[in-house]
Amino acid sequence: MRELTLPGIEAYAQAHSTPEPGYLRAIQANTRKFSDEAQMIIGHLEGRLLKMLVAMIKPMHVLEVGTFTGYSSLCMAEALPEGGRIVTLEVNETHARIAQEHIDATPYADRVEIRVGHAMDSLAHVRAPIDFAFIDADKTNYIRYYEAILPLLAPGGFIAADNVLWDGQVMDSDDESADTVAIREFNRHVSRDDRVECVLLTVRDGLMLIHKT
């Protein structure tokens, strides 16, 4: 993934943020052993941001779309209030199995439930209210996930959507690839939606924070 900020800024920000816990570093290392897509993990900086958002919002019901190997689920689980729960949706059975192993090795296993299947199918069975949702799966379905989650979201609830700068490609008008177009349309859709307020943060690959007003 390209650095979207000045060279070295990301490393500087990381060096001046709370370190990533050792068990999450181990999850990243283990993921690299079986997958050449380990960069899909949100990583140290965004992971600590996600944890802090959960600590601030104090959601009882968290929904995640795109579990991969469980890293971001666990960042959120660390900060859940007593009794808080995360439902995380994953289509790939291997990813879900490895995530479950990673989650089971932590003290947070009773806080995270993985549901295997296409997220659009699983979303039909998710019960309201959701207090906080994190969208980080296939980009071409972002608007569908957003539209499915928004009615489930409690008034005042939040959604965070990852990769909304898509390596900076969103600004390249010659790039008409499906993922780039989908992310561009998602950003336009959300920023023009008067049901919500949003702010596009330039953290890592871009994180759209959305507040249901």
Ligand SMILES: C[S@@+](CC[C@H](N)C(=O)[O-])C[C@H]1O[C@@H](n2cnc3c(N)ncnc32)[C@H](O)[C@@H]1O
């Ligand atoms: C970017 S990774 C998620 C990374 C994870 N949030 C983290 O930071 O640790 C995206 C995940 O979404 C899953 N995925 C892709 N399409 C999906 C779909 N239609 N339904 C559910 N999960 C999907 C992929 O298999 C992959 O594991």
